[in-house]
Amino acid sequence: MHIAVASIQGATGSTTTAIHFAAYLEALGPTLLLDGDSNRTATAWAAKSNSLPYQVADVRSGREIAREFEHLVTDCGLRQSNAHLKDLAEGCDLLVIPAVTMWVDNDHQRQILDAFAGIEADNYRVLITMASPGQSKVANLRDTLETAGIPTFTAVVPRLEAFQKAAAAGVIVSAVRDPQAARAWEAYVSVGSEILLSRTRS
Ligand SMILES: Nc1ncnc2c1ncn2[C@@H]1O[C@H](COP(=O)(O)OP(=O)(O)OP(=O)(O)O)[C@@H](O)[C@H]1O
Numbered sequence: 658m659h660i661a662v663a664s665i666q667g668a669t670g671s672t673t674t675a676i677h678f679a680a681y682l683e684a685l686g687p688t689l690l691l692d693g694d695s696n697r698t699a700t701a702w703a704a705k706s707n708s709l710p711y712q713v714a715d716v717r718s719g720r721e722i723a724r725e726f727e728h729l730v731t732d733c734g735l736r737q738s739n740a741h742l743k744d745l746a747e748g749c750d751l752l753v754i755p756a757v758t759m760w761v762d763n764d765h766q767r768q769i770l771d772a773f774a775g776i777e778a779d780n781y782r783v784l785i786t787m788a789s790p791g792q793s794k795v796a797n798l799r800d801t802l803e804t805a806g807i808p809t810f811t812a813v814v815p816r817l818e819a820f821q822k823a824a825a826a827g828v829i830v831s832a833v834r835d836p837q838a839a840r841a842w843e844a845y846v847s848v849g850s851e852i853l854l855s856r857t858r859s
């Protein structure tokens with residue numbers, strides 16, 4: 658399976674999502690994380706501890722070894738134009754785009770919805786990340802997206818400091834010493850299960 662993670666706005670958790678998707682998939686089969694973001698955050702994450710349970714490679718050099726792996730996850734970084742998103746969706750099994758609840762509060766909402774218009778693909782889904790407690794904002798964002806015909810994951814990734822600790826240490830969140838580490842990891846397990854379920858149904 659090839660999952661591409663792309664963001665239409667910076668700092669929405671796309672690298673964190675790619676890092677954790679790859680950990681989820683590695684438990685199912687050999688997985689390669691391709692770092693396609695020019696800021697190379699995933700590569701830096703891996704280099705901090707050298708202990709991620711899978712290999713991380715630059716997207717250009719990694720393509721040559723990609724066929725040795727059962728699963729690929731690509732951190733695509735920012736791809737704001739819908740033409741770019743459409744190309745990405747066509748090149749993978751599932752395109753995942755993180756979204757934050759701030760989107761429904763600010764003036765960018767129209768611009769953000771426009772970025773999805775014209776993807777013309779049914780193999781993409783929005784993942785609500787960095788969700789703070791209080792369900793109404795998540796529900797508002799989901800409503801806004803679904804009303805615009807944009808599919809979302811049922812699972813939501815909560816805003817938890819454990820994720821920042823994982824990034825700082827260069828590890829998967831389940832390896833962090835934090836009371837919420839297990840909850841943080843479970844969020845990505847739930848998203849991964851949804852992906853597998855949707856594939857067995859299709
Ligand atoms: N669920 C979360 N809860 C709390 N903090 C988070 C969460 N997900 C990501 N973060 C933190 O938010 C910041 C941005 O996350 P990340 O780097 O994954 O986003 P990005 O979309 O890849 O950003 P960029 O635009 O720089 O590529 C990081 O400091 C990260 O540790």
Ligand SMILES: [Mg+2]
Binds near residue numbers: 671672673694698
């Ligand atoms: Mg990133």
